[in-house]
Amino acid sequence: VAEAATQLREGGWLVLEGGSVALGDDGLPFGPIVEALRALVRDVDADRIAAAAGPSLPELARLVPELAGVVDETPMPTGPADWLQVRIFEGILRLLGRLGEATPVLLVIEDLNWADRSTRDLLAFLGRNVRDERLLIVGTYRADELHRRHPLATWLVEAERQPRVERIDLARFARAELVELLTGIAGTPPAAGLVESIARRSDGNAFFAEELAAAADEAGQRRERLPETLRGVLRVRLSGQSETAARLVEIAAVAGREVDHDLLADVCGLSEHEMGTSLREAVDAQLLVVALDHTAERYRFRHALVQEAAYDELLPSERRGLHAAYARAIEARPVGGGAAAASRLVELAHHWTAAHDAGRAIGAAIAAGDASRAVYAFAEAARQYEHAIELWDAVPPTDRPTDRDLGDLYDAASEAATLVGDGSRAVNLAQRSIELIDGAGSSDGDRVRRARARDRLGIASWLAGDTATSIRLFEEAVDLFDGTSASTDQARVLAGLAASLMLAGRSSESVPFAERAIEHARAIGAPGIESRALSVLGVDRAALGDIAGGIELLRQALTKATEAGDPTEIPRSHANLGTVLEQGGFVEEALEVSLAGVEAIRLYGSEFGFGIFLAVNAAAMLIELGRYPEATESLERQVAHVLPGVSTMQVYVTFAHLAVRTGDLPSARRYLAIAETEASRVEDAQYVIDICTFGTEIALWDNDPASALDIAREGFDRLVEVDDAVILGQLAIPATHAAADLAERARAAHDQAGVDDAVRAARDVIDRYRASTVRLTHPDALASHEIGWRMALCEAELARASATDDPALWDAISPALAKRPAPFLEAYVLWREAEALAGKGEVHAAAEPLREAHAVAAAIGAPLLDAGIESLGRRLRIDLTSHDAAPAETVIASPVEPPDPFGLTAREREVLALVAEGYTNRRIAERLFISESTAGVHVSNILGKLGVGSRTEAAAVAVRLGLDRTTVAP
Numbered sequence: 001v002a003e004a005a006t007q008l009r010e011g012g013w014l015v016l017e018g019g020s021v022a023l024g025d026d027g028l029p030f031g032p033i034v035e036a037l038r039a040l041v042r043d044v045d046a047d048r049i050a051a052a053a054g055p056s057l058p059e060l061a062r063l064v065p066e067l068a069g070v071v072d073e074t075p076m077p078t079g080p081a082d083w084l085q086v087r088i089f090e091g092i093l094r095l096l097g098r099l100g101e102a103t104p105v106l107l108v109i110e111d112l113n114w115a116d117r118s119t120r121d122l123l124a125f126l127g128r129n130v131r132d133e134r135l136l137i138v139g140t141y142r143a144d145e146l147h148r149r150h151p152l153a154t155w156l157v158e159a160e161r162q163p164r165v166e167r168i169d170l171a172r173f174a175r176a177e178l179v180e181l182l183t184g185i186a187g188t189p190p191a192a193g194l195v196e197s198i199a200r201r202s203d204g205n206a207f208f209a210e211e212l213a214a215a216a217d218e219a220g221q222r223r224e225r226l227p228e229t230l231r232g233v234l235r236v237r238l239s240g241q242s243e244t245a246a247r248l249v250e251i252a253a254v255a256g257r258e259v260d261h262d263l264l265a266d267v268c269g270l271s272e273h274e275m276g277t278s279l280r281e282a283v284d285a286q287l288l289v290v291a292l293d294h295t296a297e298r299y300r301f302r303h304a305l306v307q308e309a310a311y312d313e314l315l316p317s318e319r320r321g322l323h324a325a326y327a328r329a330i331e332a333r334p335v336g337g338g339a340a341a342a343s344r345l346v347e348l349a350h351h352w353t354a355a356h357d358a359g360r361a362i363g364a365a366i367a368a369g370d371a372s373r374a375v376y377a378f379a380e381a382a383r384q385y386e387h388a389i390e391l392w393d394a395v396p397p398t399d400r401p402t403d404r405d406l407g408d409l410y411d412a413a414s415e416a417a418t419l420v421g422d423g424s425r426a427v428n429l430a431q432r433s434i435e436l437i438d439g440a441g442s443s444d445g446d447r448v449r450r451a452r453a454r455d456r457l458g459i460a461s462w463l464a465g466d467t468a469t470s471i472r473l474f475e476e477a478v479d480l481f482d483g484t485s486a487s488t489d490q491a492r493v494l495a496g497l498a499a500s501l502m503l504a505g506r507s508s509e510s511v512p513f514a515e516r517a518i519e520h521a522r523a524i525g526a527p528g529i530e531s532r533a534l535s536v537l538g539v540d541r542a543a544l545g546d547i548a549g550g551i552e553l554l555r556q557a558l559t560k561a562t563e564a565g566d567p568t569e570i571p572r573s574h575a576n577l578g579t580v581l582e583q584g585g586f587v588e589e590a591l592e593v594s595l596a597g598v599e600a601i602r603l604y605g606s607e608f609g610f611g612i613f614l615a616v617n618a619a620a621m622l623i624e625l626g627r628y629p630e631a632t633e634s635l636e637r638q639v640a641h642v643l644p645g646v647s648t649m650q651v652y653v654t655f656a657h658l659a660v661r662t663g664d665l666p667s668a669r670r671y672l673a674i675a676e677t678e679a680s681r682v683e684d685a686q687y688v689i690d691i692c693t694f695g696t697e698i699a700l701w702d703n704d705p706a707s708a709l710d711i712a713r714e715g716f717d718r719l720v721e722v723d724d725a726v727i728l729g730q731l732a733i734p735a736t737h738a739a740a741d742l743a744e745r746a747r748a749a750h751d752q753a754g755v756d757d758a759v760r761a762a763r764d765v766i767d768r769y770r771a772s773t774v775r776l777t778h779p780d781a782l783a784s785h786e787i788g789w790r791m792a793l794c795e796a797e798l799a800r801a802s803a804t805d806d807p808a809l810w811d812a813i814s815p816a817l818a819k820r821p822a823p824f825l826e827a828y829v830l831w832r833e834a835e836a837l838a839g840k841g842e843v844h845a846a847a848e849p850l851r852e853a854h855a856v857a858a859a860i861g862a863p864l865l866d867a868g869i870e871s872l873g874r875r876l877r878i879d880l881t882s883h884d885a886a887p888a889e890t891v892i893a894s895p896v897e898p899p900d901p902f903g904l905t906a907r908e909r910e911v912l913a914l915v916a917e918g919y920t921n922r923r924i925a926e927r928l929f930i931s932e933s934t935a936g937v938h939v940s941n942i943l944g945k946l947g948v949g950s951r952t953e954a955a956a957v958a959v960r961l962g963l964d965r966t967t968v969a970p
Contacts, residue, residue, distance in 0.1 A: 001140055005108055014103050016040055019110035019291075019300070020119070021257050027116025028343035029377030030063060032109045033092070037064040044099070052098035056091025063088060063375050065338040085118075085376035085419070089125040093133075096126075100134035111304070112141040113152050114257075117379030117420065120155050127162045142304070143169075172204025181206065185213050201233075207303055211237060214286070234309035237287065244274060245281040252288065252299065253310035254322040256347075261297035266329040267322065324355035327364075342371035346380065349387060359399040362391040366404060373416060382416035382425075385409050407436035411453055418460050426460035433457075448489060451480040455493050462500065471500050478513065488529070491520035495533045498540075503686065505719065507540040508775065514540060527564035531557045535569070535576045543726070545779030547584040547786070554580055562600075571601045575614050578621070583726045584782045585820050587624055594618035595949060612638050616650050623658050626823035626860030627940045631658050649678035649687060656694045660701060661824060663863035668698050688718050689731055696734040700741070701864045708738035709761055716768050726783065729790030732769040733825075736762045736797035743801035755801075762798045769794060789816035793825075796832065807836035811849075821921070821936035824865065827856040831869045838876055847878045852934065854880040859937045902945045911938040916955040 009015045016039050018032030037060070040049065049067065053060055061067035096105050109115065109123065126137060146153050159165050173181065178199055182190040190198075194216060202208040215236040238246050251268045252259045265275055279299070282288040287306055291298035301307040314322070330348045335341045345368035352361035369384035389409050392400070410433035417426035434453045440446055458473035474497035481490040494517035501510035514537035521530035534557035542550030554577040561569035574597025581590035597614040615638050622631035635658065639651050653675040659668035672694055692715025699708035712735035719728065739762035746754030773779075773787055796809040810833035817826040830853035837846035850873055857866035873880045904912065907928075914924045924935040939951065948954050 001108060001110070001138060004138070005106060008104075008106050012103055013106050014040075014044065014099060015106045015108070017108040017110070019258075020112060020114035020116070027114070027119070027380055027383070028339075028346055029116055029372045029375055029380040030118050030122070030339040031116060031343055032111075033119055033122060034064055034339045034343070036107060036109075038066055040099075041066045048099070048102075049095070053091060053095045054098075056087055056094060059087050059376075060091050060095065061338075063339050065336065065340075085378065088376050089122050092122065093126055093129055096135050097130075097133035104134040104136070107135065107137045109137070109139045111257075112139045113146060113150070115152070116377065117151065117383075118377040120152070121379070121420075124155065124159060127159055127165055130164065173202075173206055173209065174204070175199055178202070178204070178209055181209060182213055185210065207305075208233070215240075234306055235313070237285065237306075238310060238313065241281055241285060241287070242278070244270070245278040245285075248275065248278040249282050249287055250310045250314055251322060252282075253301070253307045254314070254319060255326060257304055257307055258291055258298055258300045261299065263326070263329050263333070264299070266332070267325045320355050323351045324357065327351035327355060327357075327360065339375045339377065342368060342375055342377060342380070345371050346384065349384065353387070353391070358391045358394040359396070362388050362395050363401060365391065366401060366409070369412060369416070373412075378416045378419040382413050382420065382422075385413035385416060386429075389413065405436070405440070407433050407440060407449070407453070410436060411456055414456050414460060418456070423460055427457065427466075430457035430460050447480050447484070448487075451477040451493060452489060454480070455489075455496060458496065458500070467500070467504055471497070471504065474500055486520040486523040488524060488526055491517050491524060491526055491529045491533075494520060495529050495536065498533060498536045502536050502539055502543075505543075507543040510536060510540045511544070527560050528566040528569055531561040531564065531566060531569040531573060534560060535573050539576050539580060542580040542583055542783075545776035545783040547580060547726075547782040548780050550580050551577070551584060567601070571597050571611065571614055573597075574600060575617055578614070578617055582621060582624070583786065585786055585816075587621055587820050587822070591618055591621040591625070592949065594621065612647050613650065616647075616654050620654050620657065623654070623661060624820070624822055624824075625940050626821075626856075626862075626937055627944050628658060628662055628861050630944050632662075649675045652678070653687070653690045653694060656698070657690075660694060660697045660864075661860075661862055663701075665698060665702050665864075668694070672698065686727070689715065689727055691715075692718070693731045693734060696731065696738065700734055700738050705738040705741040705745070709735060709742065712738060712765065713761075716765070726786050726790075728769055728772050729787065729794075732765055732794050733790060733797075735765040736794040736801075739765065740797040740801040743803075747803065755803075759798070759801045762794075762801045766791070766794050766798060785816065789813055793829070796829075800832065800836075805832075805836040805839050807833050807840065807842075807845075810836055815932075818921075818932040818936065821932075821940075823856050823860050823937045823940075824862055827853045827860075827862065827865055827869070830856070831865070831872065834876075835872055838872070843876050843878070846876060850876070850878055851880050852930075855930075855934055856937055859934070859941065904942065904945060908938055908942050908945070911935065912942050912954065912958050915939060915942070915951050916958040918955075 005015045005017060016036040018035035018039075020032050021028055041064070050057055053067075057067065096107065099105050109119070112120070112123075115123075123137065123139065126135075130137075141152060141156075146156075156167070160167055175195070179190065179195055182195065182198065190213075194213075198209050198212045198216070202212055211233045215233045238249060241249070248264075248268055248270065252264055254267075255263065265272075268275060270278065279288070283290065283299075286302050287310075288299045289302050291300040301310075311319070327348055330344060330351065333344075335344060345364060349361055349364035349368050352358075352364050355361075365384045365388040369381045369388065372378070372381035372384060389406065392406050392409070410429050414426045414429035414433055417429055430453065434450070434457060437446070437449050437453050440449075454473045454477035458470045458477065461467075461473060462470040474493060477493045478490075478497055481487075481493060484490060494513050498510045498514035498517055501507070501513065514533045517533035518530055518537065521527070521533060534553050538550040538553035538557060540550070541547075541553060554573060557569070558573035558577055561573045574593055578590040578594040578597070581587075581593060594614050594617045598611055598618065601611045601614070615634055619631045619634040619638075622628070622634065631654075635651060635655055639655070652671045656668045656671040656675060659665070659671060672691065676691055692711060695711045696708045696715070699705070699711060712731055715731050716735070719731070739758050742761070743755050743758035746752075746758060769791065773791075776783065776787075779787065792809065792813050796806070796813065799806050799809055810829050813829050814826055814833075817823075817829060830849040834846040834850035834853065837843070837849070850869060853869045854866060854873065857869055870880065872878075910928060911924055914927060919927065921932050921935040921939060924930075924939075925932040928935070939954075943949065943951075943954055946954050946957050948957060
């Protein structure tokens with residue numbers, strides 16, 4: 001690896017190197033990353049770093065203060081700590097990627113087996129998200145260090161699943177390679193006996209062979225035999241040094257794999273001359289090497305086993321004394337800042353613990369936890385807080401910290417565990433925190449602490465998938481704040497309870513808490529909390545039937561978040577506003593809002609996390625609009641970036657939806673299985689309804705209506721208390737479709753009992769759906785319209801199940817679907833209308849809606865739907881293609897058509913010409929004698945081919961390139 005780094009550096013690459021350090025069970029927060037970024041500051045111009053890092057520079061500078069010289073006066077952004085850690089990860093990816101635009105970048109991380117959790121998480125993030133960047137990441141680790149439960153073992157399994165990750169196992173040396181190695185070391189070919197002896201003992205291990213070769217000289221001088229173990233070899237090597245040099249190496253071993261020169265000087269007590277001579281001897285003997293860190297003089301043991309062997313030579317009492325000496329020397333030095341300061345405090349806690357001084361160790365551990373959290377190294381923070389908890393009982397009460405008690409430590413550890421996604425661990429820690437804090441007292445201050453502890457456990461319980469417990473704990477926290485003055489804690493807890501209830505579909509219960517949160521947030525001047533509560537209230541209002549009022553509240557939330565520059569609430573407001581706009585039938589505007597949210601969050605240097613959520617929301621709206629190629633492209637971009645959990649579930653459930661629409665049922669099942677695995681502990685209504693709906697549709701389009709109905713019934717059972725009647729219609733529609741298909745099958749088989757069961761099932765679905773609408777006390781016009789067409793579609797399916805299929809019922813639904821637009825459903829409704837007309841003997845009348853259904857299904861690329869339409873056409877002997885040609889007199893071609901680089905069809909050119917003139921879909925439909933839905937499909941296809949997001953942009957492209965010159969007859 002060192003040779004590769006040297007050659008690449010000479011070839012013009014930017015080479016950044018960092019190494020992990022063994023320090024007992026503790027990892028140094030972002031240790032190797034900090035080392036690599038320090039080298040970057042040394043080797044790269046400050047302006048280039050600033051340009052490459054972009055808006056993430058302040059966070060990166062917080063991690064590595066040496067970057068402060070290139071940071072402007074932009075204040076540190078605020079937001080949830082987990083979001084800020086993602087910004088660190090994204091910032092490093094952006095920094096390395098943009099640096100690579102000028103010259104390729106090599107990042108080397110040595111000794112991953114000792115790397116801290118935060119470093120592993122960062123490398124996993126980079127492995128998932130590196131795409132076209134000119135970046136090579138090389139990590140090394142010692143396979144013999146990896147026991148079955150070693151944290152790196154699981155990490156390696158996940159890493160190797162990434163298509164761009166390659167694992168290279170270094171094979172043991174064969175005899176010929178061993179001879180070549182020994183010749184290179186000695187300068188002459190080795191004796192056959194020496195080769196045989198070293199080959200037998202080293203078993204092809206290159207390091208062992210080198211050490212045996214060195215020990216052979218020393219042993220030969222003393223007429224000793226070579227030892228059989230590597231540890232024995234290293235003892236021979238140590239005993240071959242002068243007493244002072246050997247002692248210095250032993251003292252250095254107490255520091256760990258690396259040691260700072262000045263720190264070693266403080267502890268060893270040697271004169272400058274003695275220390276210099278001894279260091280030279282140790283370096284010449286290749287026991288120590290000079291570390292590649294130009295910010296400080298440091299020495300590293302050539303191999304971890306050398307350090308371990310030297311440490312083992314010390315007596316236990318010597319070790320304790322030297323650990324205490326290191327701790328005192330570290331305390332006497334300036335702490336500094338950033339991740340390096342956190343690492344120094346972790347070292348301090350380690351040394352005081354090893355020195356058996358629990359009183360000093362507990363204070364250092366708490367400080368290390370605080371410092372690690374400040375640089376977003378949450379796993380290391382949790383480890384240090386738990387270390388302090390372990391030490392608590394070993395410290396006399398008079399020597400314990402006065403500013404923290406045991407309940408505080410459990411609370412801090414729970415928060416840190418929550419931030420790294422360890423829900424079960426966070427729950428256990430938070431429960432213990434509540435037990436301790438509840439037993440501490442009953443003052444007003446204790447009430448606040450008790451409320452905070454419940455807030456923490458509520459968040460942890462939600463992360464662990466226990467929604468009911470989460471809500472109960474938030475309710476307890478709210479009760480504890482009763483009678484207290486408005487505060488940030490109280491406003492946050494109120495907003496948290498409101499959000500939990502909203503996500504559980506209990507909007508009527510959520511409203512009063514959201515309103516109180518808004519009141520408190522305004523009283524204390526907390527715009528971020530106010531924005532969140534407004535956003536929750538907007539979703540609640542929409543779910544309860546006031547969609548217009550919900551949209552207005554969500555616009556207020558977005559304005560408030562934007563004014564405050566809140567990087568968490570801005571994307572949240574975009575996401576919720578887009579969702580409610582879609583519920584109100586404004587699908588195209590919802591798409592624009594979601595895409596605007598993606599762009600907004602990029603300004604804060606965060607393209608993942610909430611950015612993924614918004615992009616997937618946009619893909620779902622593209623699916624509804626029938627723009628499947630664009631949805632596919634969007635989802636494929638996101639799938640490479642998702643983190644385990646809710647975001648993975650959201651991406652794959654949307655992929656399942658798309659696969660059903662495009663006819664790929666095997667992929668749809670596979671995607672839904674992934675989503676269900678990720679959502680196994682999640683009970684949020686929005687996710688349950690998606691999984692149940694698309695599971696129903698997969699079975700339905702696979703000609704298994706019985707299974708489809710079972711899945712739908714299970715969904716209704718899980719969503720019995722959901723307030724949102726609009727989104728519940730999403731499940732009711734395929735459920736009644738399945739019941740109608742079952743009834744028709746039973747009728748064809750002369751199974752009247754089966755028919756009756758299916759009809760009852762359809763009525764049961766409709767009754768359940770209607771019951772949800774009853775809870776809407778004052779539905780507005782938007783809600784009434786949206787619920788109305790969904791209920792009408794279910795009623796039409798009931799009529800089909802009951803053998804009273806009525807084309808008028810189907811025809812009445814089409815205008816609402818064309819207005820949204822929802823081309824897939826409109827084509828389906830037109831198909832059923834034609835089927836109902838044919839059932840009444842009106843085959844000629846069935847031709848027009850059936851041809852229109854075929855045109856729409858073919859245009860959007862819905863093969864399963866189109867197969868059903870074509871099957872009916874064959875049965876009725878209707879030519880579905882004759883409708884595609886417009887009447888001859890409607891279009892007059894221009895004498896010379898301008899060139900078209902976008903592959904537009906003739907009909908799309910006609911539609912684009914009318915779009916450029918400002919025509920709505922309805923006017924286009926009237927002008928070209930097509931349906932409004934077909935016009936909408938053509939417009940969507942045009943936007944996709946032109947690569948634009950709106951009709952205005954399409955018109956501008958048409959005018960600029962002359963694509964508006966196709967003449968349409970008046």
